[in-house]
Amino acid sequence: MTSGATVFGLCAAVAVGLGLYGLITNPQPLRKIIAFNVLGSGVFLLFGVVGRRGAAAGIGNDPVPQALVITGVVVAFAATALAIALLLRLFQKTGTTTLCSDVRPSACSDPSGD
Amino acid sequence: MSIATVFEVVLATVVLGFGFWTTAVRKTYSAAVGFVAYGLLVALIWVRLDAVDVALTEAAISGGLGGVLLLGAAARLRDSETTAAEAPGNLTRACAAVLSVLIAAALAGAVWLLPEHAPTLAPRIVANAWATSLANPVTNVLMAFRAMDTMLEKVVLLLAIIGVWSLAPDTAWGGRPGPCHRADPNGVLAFLARLLPPVGIVVGIYVFWTGADHPGGAFQGGAILASMWLLAIMAGLADTPATSRRWLRCILIAGPGLFLAVGLGGLWFGSAFLAYPAAYAKPLILGIEVAMILTIAATLGLLLAGAPERSVK
Amino acid sequence: MSMGGSSGRQNTFSGLAAGRWKAIAGWRAACFICLWLVLAGAALADIPAAAAAVAAATWISLRLLEPHTSRRSLSAIIRLVSLFLYHSVAAGVDVARRALDPRLPLRPGFVSYSTGLSRGTRRNVFTTLTSLLPGTVPTGERNGQLLYHCLDVEQPVLAELAAEEAALVRALYND
Amino acid sequence: MSLARDMMTIAAVSAGAFFFLAGTVGLLRFPDTLTRLHALTKADNLGLGLVVLGLLPQAGSLRDGFKLIGIWLLTLLAGATVSQLIARTAREGETAK
Numbered sequence: 166m167t168s169g170a171t172v173f174g175l176c177a178a179v180a181v182g183l184g185l186y187g188l189i190t191n192p193q194p195l196r197k198i199i200a201f202n203v204l205g206s207g208v209f210l211l212f213g214v215v216g217r218r219g220a221a222a223g224i225g226n227d228p229v230p231q232a233l234v235i236t237g238v239v240v241a242f243a244a245t246a247l248a249i250a251l252l253l254r255l256f257q258k259t260g261t262t263t264l265c266s267d268v269r270p271s272a273c274s275d276p277s278g279d
Numbered sequence: 280m281s282i283a284t285v286f287e288v289v290l291a292t293v294v295l296g297f298g299f300w301t302t303a304v305r306k307t308y309s310a311a312v313g314f315v316a317y318g319l320l321v322a323l324i325w326v327r328l329d330a331v332d333v334a335l336t337e338a339a340i341s342g343g344l345g346g347v348l349l350l351g352a353a354a355r356l357r358d359s360e361t362t363a364a365e366a367p368g369n370l371t372r373a374c375a376a377v378l379s380v381l382i383a384a385a386l387a388g389a390v391w392l393l394p395e396h397a398p399t400l401a402p403r404i405v406a407n408a409w410a411t412s413l414a415n416p417v418t419n420v421l422m423a424f425r426a427m428d429t430m431l432e433k434v435v436l437l438l439a440i441i442g443v444w445s446l447a448p449d450t451a452w453g454g455r456p457g458p459c460h461r462a463d464p465n466g467v468l469a470f471l472a473r474l475l476p477p478v479g480i481v482v483g484i485y486v487f488w489t490g491a492d493h494p495g496g497a498f499q500g501g502a503i504l505a506s507m508w509l510l511a512i513m514a515g516l517a518d519t520p521a522t523s524r525r526w527l528r529c530i531l532i533a534g535p536g537l538f539l540a541v542g543l544g545g546l547w548f549g550s551a552f553l554a555y556p557a558a559y560a561k562p563l564i565l566g567i568e569v570a571m572i573l574t575i576a577a578t579l580g581l582l583l584a585g586a587p588e589r590s591v592k
Numbered sequence: 593m594s595m596g597g598s599s600g601r602q603n604t605f606s607g608l609a610a611g612r613w614k615a616i617a618g619w620r621a622a623c624f625i626c627l628w629l630v631l632a633g634a635a636l637a638d639i640p641a642a643a644a645a646v647a648a649a650t651w652i653s654l655r656l657l658e659p660h661t662s663r664r665s666l667s668a669i670i671r672l673v674s675l676f677l678y679h680s681v682a683a684g685v686d687v688a689r690r691a692l693d694p695r696l697p698l699r700p701g702f703v704s705y706s707t708g709l710s711r712g713t714r715r716n717v718f719t720t721l722t723s724l725l726p727g728t729v730p731t732g733e734r735n736g737q738l739l740y741h742c743l744d745v746e747q748p749v750l751a752e753l754a755a756e757e758a759a760l761v762r763a764l765y766n767d
Numbered sequence: 768m769s770l771a772r773d774m775m776t777i778a779a780v781s782a783g784a785f786f787f788l789a790g791t792v793g794l795l796r797f798p799d800t801l802t803r804l805h806a807l808t809k810a811d812n813l814g815l816g817l818v819v820l821g822l823l824p825q826a827g828s829l830r831d832g833f834k835l836i837g838i839w840l841l842t843l844l845a846g847a848t849v850s851q852l853i854a855r856t857a858r859e860g861e862t863a864k
Contacts, residue, residue, distance in 0.1 A: 169283065169284065169287045169327055169328075170328065171390060171391065172284070172287045172288055172291050173287065173291055173324050173327065173328060174387070174390030174391075174393070175291070175387050175390060175391075176291035176294060176295055176324070177386070177390070178383045178384075178386035178387040178389075178390060179295055179298070179383050179387070180294070180295065180298050181382060181383055181386055182379040182380060182382055182383025182386075183295070183298045183299060183302050183379070183383075184298075184302070185375075185378065185379045185382060185383075186302060186375050186376060186379040187301070187302035189367075189371070189375035189378075189379075190366075190367055190371065190372050190375050191302070192366050192367065193307055195307050195311075195349070195352055195353060195356055196307055196310060198349070199301060199307075199310050199311065199314050199349060200301075200302060202314065202341070202345065203298050203301060203302065203314070203317065206317075206318070206321050206337075206341065209333075209337075210321065210324065210325075210328075211386065211390070213324075213325060213328045213330050213333065214328065214390060214393075215393065215397055216328070216330065216397075216399075217328045217329065217330075218393055218394070218395070218396060218397035218399075219396075219397040219398065219399030219400070219401060220329065220399070220401070221396075221399045221401040221402050222401045222402040222404075222405040222406075223405065224401045224404075224405065224416055225328075225329025225330075226328055226329045226330040227397070227399045227400060227401050228400070228401060228404050228416040228417045228419070228420045229400045229404070229420055229424075229425070231330050231332055231333050231417045231420070232417050232420035232421045232425055232428070232429075233425075233428070234330075234333050234336075235332060235333055235336045235417070235421065235496075235498055236421070236428050236429060236432040238333070238336050238337060238340050238341050238498075239336070239340060239432060239436065239498055239575075240432055240435050240436075241341070242340050242341065242344065242345055242348075242579070242582070243435055243436050243439035243578075243582060244439065245345060245348060245349075246348055246439060246443060246582035246583065246585075247439045247442045247443055247582075249348060249349070249352045249585075250442070250443040250446050250585050250586050251446065252352065252356070253352060253355060253356070253585065253586070254446040254586060256355075256356055256359055257448075260359075261359055262356055262359045464712075465711045465712045465715070465716070466716075467716055467719065467720075467848050467851045467852055467855075468848070468852060470713060470716035470717075470720070470848065471844070471845075471848040472656070473656040473657045473713070474657070474844065475844070476652050476653075476656060477620075477624065477649035477650070477652050477653035477656070478627065478649070478841070480645060480648050480649045480652060481624050481627050481628055481631070481645045481646070481649045482627075482631065484641055484644060484645035484648070485628065485631045485632055485641075485645065487641075488632070488638065488641035488645075489632060511656070516656060627837075629830075630830055630833040630834060630837065631834070633830060680809075680812055680813055680816065681813060683809040683812075683813070684786050684789075684809050684810050684812065684813025684814070685813075686809070687789065687790065687793055687805055687806050687809040687810045688785075688786055688789035688790070688793075688810055690793070691789050691790070691792045691793030691796060691797070691806055691810070692789055692792060696796060696797075698797070698798070698802060700798075700799075700801065700802050702858075719851060720844070720847045720848060720851070721847075723808065723847045723850055723851055724808070724809065724812060724843075724847060726809070727805065729801065729804055729805055729808065729850060729851070729854045730851050730854065731801070731851070731854040731855050731857070731858040732851070732854070732855035732858065732859075739858070741801045741802075741804075741805075741854060741858070743802060743805050
């Protein structure tokens, strides 16, 4: 069973690397959000792997990291939702989703009228 | 190599394949689809790690609701995908690749060097389970031993929803979140949205209720209830409530509010903040959880619906 | 799972006798109780949660899917179910044969089928059932007719659809 | 008795896996969205049904058996409705071209 934990631990490490690379190199903000979620799930998996090593007293995985990951997943979802709401508002306000400050300041075509 | 190890290697490879696809594919919409598949398979890894509670959360919230969120955003931002000029140069890419490989290698090395038996809190949790008379150790940690984390996490959800709502244009302040979904009331989506929600409600409440003794709980149950609500909204059978509604705001603060009240009660009557009197531990926890599942279902649904876009009229 | 017609909420509600309406609500609640028992098993301690779940599910189901009156016949339902099972096996075998055949024998095309079922839930039940017929996928409606996509337009698709509709009407919608 | 049950499980689950494989081959070989949809819905529904049928003898209790059948029915409902939604979108996209 420990071998499984090692396999998934290596998988988690690669997922963190993939997420980090995507976060840096993808120009689209939405892609950055997705990459950040991949990175986050890798970190959560590392928790799970360490917890798997702490199997004791008839429990297969240390419950404390499990509970931390459950809270973490929900918080990550809330952060993603907030980030996407910001992005959609940016798009609504400026008609583009670029994060560069030196790009043409397009005539603010705000459909909502404020 | 045993057959279980082969299965684990294959599973890890497929998960990484989806992770790679999600990072490398050109279209954002395809990346969102890849992330959904990735999230659902990661849930299988959690099952193999003997953490079924986390697997349910990962499948329901990260893969399911998170996937809907990303797909919806990708569909709405489709027109903005033409700005490819700002892609970073080769030097930046190479540096990012080196950095990512180094960090992944360091983490992999740490995993490789982990001791066979890590320090663990499991025996102490089993030894103290009598205090709450709940059999699920994860629920014990969430609701009693680390209740502070769970309460603060409810506050984070509340802050997130306030943040999303505050992005509303002035004209739509206090209005209905998200676009108006107009689907054919006789269509197939409406048909599914008429049949499935009652079943989903029974399953959601079951997942919540069984969380006391078996894998499950308020987060997973709340996510199922939220998805049923969203299905009805997307099929045009229901509409998102105006954010200025008093009952909605009461539901949103019910979970953290009751949690805080019980915690202060512990300070007043007992020894410490969030200390449950042993005789009432189980009913108190259940009460908090009932308030929590309502709050979680409403918050997750509203986070997905997004900022208010339509005025109250 | 009971399925109702959805022809105008007001009409259906006022046209239905109160006793009949209660019977339908009770029948649905019984279905949800069975679902709960399958999920959780029978335990006295579960009664509060089970009661809440069944009450909420029944209320939502009555709101989303209005009750309707039409006689159902158990033997016809059993015949429909066995026809459905036979069709799912035949459909799977058919698709597997075509997919694995090196010559890829496909003659795809569209076929219109005019149904006697009213729009709404009845027609949706029918299209959902027939989406599992061999070689057909419903792709919506055009000019009031159901438009099916077929893997092989030379097969007797229309006759099979008509047989399926007759079986469905005998089982559930025999008014 | 247990041997007969195991044999039935092996036979039915293998048959289910075969249909999943055939559905995937169809997904790769069929020419357009609508025909691929046939491959996915038909073969995978039967494949999952056979896997469930094979697992039924291994279910610990009657309740577990009903749970398995429930999973199959829910997947069937989801697959049938989603395939219709995709089919309608694909047809409208085709006629728009």
